[in-house]
Amino acid sequence: MKHKLIVFCILTVNLLGCQSKAIIKDKDVQTIELKCIIDNKPISNLISDQDTIRQIISKLNHAKREPSVFKAVFILRIVYRNGEDQLILCNGSHMKIDGITYKLTQQINEICYISQNAR
Secondary structure, X not given: OHHHHXXXXXXXXHHHHHHOXXXXXXXXXXXXXXXXXXXXXXEEEEEXXXXXXXXXXXXXXXXXXXXXOOOOOEEEEEEEOOOOEEXXXXXXXXXXXXXXXXXXXXXXXXXXXXXXXXX
């Protein structure tokens, strides 16, 4: 019984440690391209203001891992200064990055709307 408790404690600490890592690298982000893909009328918005980018990434990095199946409504493309990019699929309060789903603390449209109006 004592060994099970020790194993449980070690696993819990490891899982909590994994949650503290940033989901999205926020260093050297050049732009975020936000595409809305509903109603067969794609809407695109390019965000290049660094304060806005930091706010959006900070809010996305507060998401918690949670399995979910959803149809993407928004696509965020994060472009770094070295030319690399990262795609994030979003719908409501969930996002998927590299095949892993996360639950956001706010709706994705609120995250982007609030950040854009904070300029």
